Amino acid sequence: MFVLTIDQKGSRRHGDKVPELLEALAGVATVLPFERSVGDEVQAALGDPAAVVEAAMRVLRLKEWYVGIGVGRADLPLPASSREASGSAFVAAREAVEAAKKAGDRVPLRVRTGPADAGTGTDAGDWASASEAVLVLVGDVVRSRSEAEWRVLDALHAAPGVAQKEIAGHLGITPQAVSRAIRRSGRHEERHGRQAAELLLSQIVGGGR
Numbered sequence: 001m002f003v004l005t006i007d008q009k010g011s012r013r014h015g016d017k018v019p020e021l022l023e024a025l026a027g028v029a030t031v032l033p034f035e036r037s038v039g040d041e042v043q044a045a046l047g048d049p050a051a052v053v054e055a056a057m058r059v060l061r062l063k064e065w066y067v068g069i070g071v072g073r074a075d076l077p078l079p080a081s082s083r084e085a086s087g088s089a090f091v092a093a094r095e096a097v098e099a100a101k102k103a104g105d106r107v108p109l110r111v112r113t114g115p116a117d118a119g120t121g122t123d124a125g126d127w128a129s130a131s132e133a134v135l136v137l138v139g140d141v142v143r144s145r146s147e148a149e150w151r152v153l154d155a156l157h158a159a160p161g162v163a164q165k166e167i168a169g170h171l172g173i174t175p176q177a178v179s180r181a182i183r184r185s186g187r188h189e190e191r192h193g194r195q196a197a198e199l200l201l202s203q204i205v206g207g208g209r
Contacts, residue, residue, distance in 0.1 A: 003043065088115060
């Protein structure tokens, strides 16, 4: 089980951004849905590494949140709400988000695991460190994009398979500008980085097999 605990930066200065975050996370596959857990914190339980990576990148794009990813067991039977859930994955997510708050100017994402006897395998810590390193690198790419680059990437995502020339016409820019935005955005690097992160996260729950 993966648990994401996400805490807002400077909520007293910037106001409550939880509704905006929940909207950004809509559609991500979960076991227990994203919801406000307490104050300006959001939590969910997930079963798919790809969904974990997708959620983490959506959050980092907003640049206003600390991201903690915990991997471990969840006590059964699962309740309807993550607020009522318990288990080593939830403890690990709490430790991860607290560690993320100490990241300074670096990407505020950390990955932690429950104890080895919680089903995460004897090498879980090593896999967690590796997955964190990749997620931080990919997250840095995502956080560094300009609004212009996001406009192009969002248009491509909304119309998969559409030619760049058509995207350019829709956005009112040249095909060359679309090509430059894609190149500068690190889109291809992000795609491969996501795949690597998914593989590494799957190794944690798979015991490194």
